[in-house]
Amino acid sequence: MLVLGPDGDDASAWVPVNSCLVLVHALEGQEIVTAEGLGSPEALHPVQASLAEAGGSQCGYCTPGFVCSMAAEFYRAGRVPPEEPDGGHREHGPNGFDLHALSGNLCRCTGYRPIRDAAYALGMPDPADALAERRFRSAPGPAPADRVVDGSRFVRPAGLDETLRLLRDEPEATVIAGATDWGVEVNLRGRRAALAVMIDRLPELRALAFREDVIEIGAALTLSEIEGRLAGRVPLLAELVPQFASRLIRNSATIGGNLGTASPIGDAAPALLALDARVVLTSLDGDREVELAEYFSGYRETVRRTDELIRAVRIPLPLASVTAFHKIAKRRFDDISSVAIAFALDLDGGVVTDARIGLGGVAATPLRARATEQRLIGEPWDIATVRAASAVLGSEGTPMSDHRASADYRALMLSNSLLKLYSAGAGAAERKVVTA
Ligand SMILES: Cc1cc2nc3c(=O)[nH]c(=O)nc-3n(C[C@H](O)[C@H](O)[C@H](O)COP(=O)(O)OP(=O)(O)OC[C@H]3O[C@@H](n4cnc5c(N)ncnc54)[C@H](O)[C@@H]3O)c2cc1C
Incomplete structure (x- = not known):
């Protein structure tokens, strides 16, 4: 489905999300359009007409999702025909349609x-198109709600204070942000929350600020919003985001929700560990800051109290000079990591002066590769050091075998990743500096 979201102060954008992961009362007061609402059999929407003409629908099961995603891209304000062809990658159509x-x-x-052909055959929206025209006015804000359905209570509090009081008084409450994790629990595992508290639109959790010594990212910002607002200024996160699920999921999934799951295979944690991030937890008592490395206390457990929310993550500045995010998964896109490794190294005159390495998928919690970091710091950044340190990296954590990967494979991926980092340019760049 398409949800009208803010695009700056006075404009809005149609944002596609997975409707099967949305709690219906979370949409109170919102403007949404489903595939059925885009057109009718008598008057097809341009996207529906294009799919029909290109033979882009067969059993029809996936068609509503394709129609909505395609319509969102059809209406994307920044979609313009590229000045130059995209080098044969064919990821952008002649009409500027981004296949991702x-x-x-x-x-x-x-x-x-045929689905791609339908997308690339689309023109630009007619100026009189009601959905195109709607983008030039602001989107409605979220409406506070308090509903009981089949014995389950859903609350969207009016503000942070009310949220925190609710969490203090109802320790069993389930906090929900983008619902991309929680929605799966509901759909596939039949879980229901006695009290669901929606926090995704609280302004205090949605700021992104650059200060002199720190970048603060609000916990309820989605991965898509973070990508847009950072605009590449944190290269490690810029590398991570496109590898995180799909754009549909990233449009809802929040960074706070990723840490909230405390999953050992969540992708944000390794990157944030390498960035030396701190988690800001907030309650009626005020804020407290916890090092991310100290935040995880066990398998899917954290030091967060039930009366606390993750309000933000803080990344200290300056950023490390060499960073990389390696996600090893069975598919390139839209898959959960078997292993994730994030590097943040500082090099000076060919010597490693600082090293932080965050790991996911190799222990009950995300963790720092402390032994490898120590093996690197103070050493020349050359192949001998990298070989020695990669052997140490291969022995970090306590990887296990499961349906995604064997323990041996995970250990091998760890040690290979440092060699990959070195050979993929970080080493070459430094060698140039050293020999210049
Ligand atoms: C198809 C699919 C693909 C996915 N791919 C990836 C992937 O590639 N990488 C990856 O890491 N994850 C992936 N996920 C998992 C999920 O999208 C992420 O974990 C996401 O970041 C969760 O954020 P959310 O806002 O949707 O959390 P929610 O589902 O709303 O909440 C998740 C948990 O966090 C808690 N929580 C949420 N916000 C806060 C807060 N501010 N303070 C305290 N607790 C909070 C909730 O109580 C809940 O326990 C995928 C999920 C799906 C369905």
Whole structure:
């Protein structure tokens, strides 16, 4: 479905999200459009007409999702025909359509080629198109709500204070942000919250600020919003975001929710560990700051109290000069990590002066590769050091075998990743500096 979201102060954008992961009362007061609302059999929407003409629908199971994702890209304000062809990658159409807009929609019978043809054949929206025109006015804010359905209570509090009082008085409450994790629990595992407290639109959790010595990222910002607002200024996060799920998920999934799950295979934690991030927890008692490395206390457990919310993450500045995020998964996009490794190294005159390495998928919690870091610091950044340190990296954590990967494979991926970092340019760049 498409949800009207803010695009600056006075404008809005149609944002595609997975409707199966949305709690219906979270949409109170919002403007939404489903595939059925885009057009009718008598008057197809341009996207629906294009899909029909290109033969882009067969069994029809995936079609509503493709239609909505395609419509969102059809209406994207920044979509303009590229000045130059995209070098044969064919990820952008002649009409500026970004093929990644469709990721997260899986087709198992039509085949992707006719779907892509339909997308690339689209023109620009007619100025009189009601949904195109709607973008030039602001989107409605979220409406506070308090509903009981089948014995489960859903609350969208009016503000942070009310939220924190609710969490203090109702320790069993379930905090929900983007619901991309919680929605799966509901859909596939049949879980229901006695009290669900929606926090995704609290302004205090949605700021992104650059200060002299720190970048603060609000916990309820989605991965898509973070990508847009950082605009590449944290290269490690810029590398991570496109590898995180699909754009559909990233439009809802928040960074606070990723840390809230405390999953050992969540992707944000390794990157934030390498960035030396701190978590800001807030309650009626005020804020407290916890080092991310100290935040995880066990398998899916954290030091967060039930009356606390993650309000933000803080990344100290300056950033390390060499960073990289390696995600090893079975598919390039839209898959959970088997292993994730994030590097943040400082080099000076060819010597490693600081090293932080965050790991996911190799222990009950995300963790820092402390032994490898120590092996690197003070050493020349050359292949001998890298070989020695990669052997140490391969022995970090306590990897296990599961349906994603064997323990041996995970250990091998760890040690290979440092060699990959070195050979993929970080080493070459430093060698140039050293020999210049
Ligand atoms: C198809 C699919 C693909 C996915 N791919 C990836 C992937 O590639 N990488 C990855 O890391 N994850 C992935 N995920 C998991 C999920 O999208 C992320 O974990 C996401 O960041 C969760 O954020 P959310 O806002 O949706 O959290 P929610 O589902 O709303 O909440 C998750 C948990 O965090 C808690 N929580 C949320 N916000 C806060 C807060 N501010 N303070 C305290 N607790 C809070 C909730 O109580 C809940 O326990 C995927 C999920 C799906 C369905």
